[in-house]
Amino acid sequence: MRTSILRSAALKSTRLLRRSYASDSTPERKIAILGAAGGIGQPLSLLMKLNPLVSQLALYDIAGTPGVAADVSHINTRSQVAGYAGEDELGKALEGADVVIIPAGVPRKPGMTRDDLFKINAGIVKSLCTAIAKHCPHALVNMISNPVNSTVPIAAEVFKKAGTYDEKRLFGVTTLDVVRAKTFYAGKANVPVEVVNVPVVGGHAGITILPLFSQATPKSNSLSHDDIVALTKRTQDGGTEVVEAKAGKGSATLSMAYAGALFADACLKGLNGVPDVVECSYVQSTVTEVPVFASKVRLGRNGVEEVLGLGPMSDFEKEGLEKLIPELKASIEKGVNFANQS
Ligand SMILES: NC(=O)C1=CN([C@@H]2O[C@H](COP(=O)(O)OP(=O)(O)OC[C@H]3O[C@@H](n4cnc5c(N)ncnc54)[C@H](O)[C@@H]3O)[C@@H](O)[C@H]2O)C=CC1
């Protein structure tokens, strides 16, 4: 009697546990991470392994992924993990992927701009996107590799040439800018960080990062114009703050992995039909005259469902928008030219 009660209680708790992880109707979803053995790639692999929406996790890098995959695979969560190392295994890593996350490439050292990474990372992104076009042309692509302002246009051109481009499926990951804006605003406005929302628009480098603190919620009446100027600058220089603190040992990896995992989770929710999933992302856009632009995006079953407008902006933000346009346009052109020349 007692044994059967215990058994039924155990069964019940297993069922409950399973339900809280992934219900029977949770679709199978494969995520591929390219650059998975790197500073961002490793913690991002860990966080995606913890995501119950993922059923298969493919970890690809030029080397080192068998170790990362073996390590992460021991975690008792839903997804099956496999490691792929070297170009010969890239196709297998990509095959059947619903979402491909790309943190492959070199990071900054102090004194460098993101654009200084173009020379090396442009070629890496181009070759990875060529493989995506071949092996998983319908996947959502989350581009993390810098300079994002140019690597996203490179990816778009590669996909156009391959005949697979779908503007709804290509995203520059700018979530870390939003994460930073929320943290810095909460600190200054003295409001609970968990409930803060701040849209960040434009691009992902220096002045092209434009946080819209006038739209931040919860509203704060205690912030002066000087406070807003300082918060804006800190958000724009957030990456450099980390690069300098790491003093030659790379750029943001842990906060980026967190931001990358948040954005990938939003993409998966959209794919699965969860309503009202809205995140800022750098996507093909008609919101301004700049053809690729970060703003709030509604995510759905096919990727981008709707690119949302900028909303009411302060004069300071309008000025910032005007200033960033030439730089963003030039970075996009640089990417487009690279993809079409080489
Ligand atoms: N979008 C954003 O907000 C952010 C972007 N980043 C960017 O992310 C990139 C990666 O940064 P970290 O992980 O810190 O660098 P890392 O050097 O620690 O890792 C990069 C990984 O990419 C791999 N890799 C190089 N060539 C590859 C190829 N052809 N195929 C697959 N993998 C390849 C390397 O082997 C390495 O494991 C950098 O470009 C960095 O600037 C960094 C932070 C924030």
Ligand SMILES: O=C([O-])CC(=O)C(=O)O
């Ligand atoms: O600053 C960098 O080079 C890395 C990056 O994009 C960021 O942390 O926002």
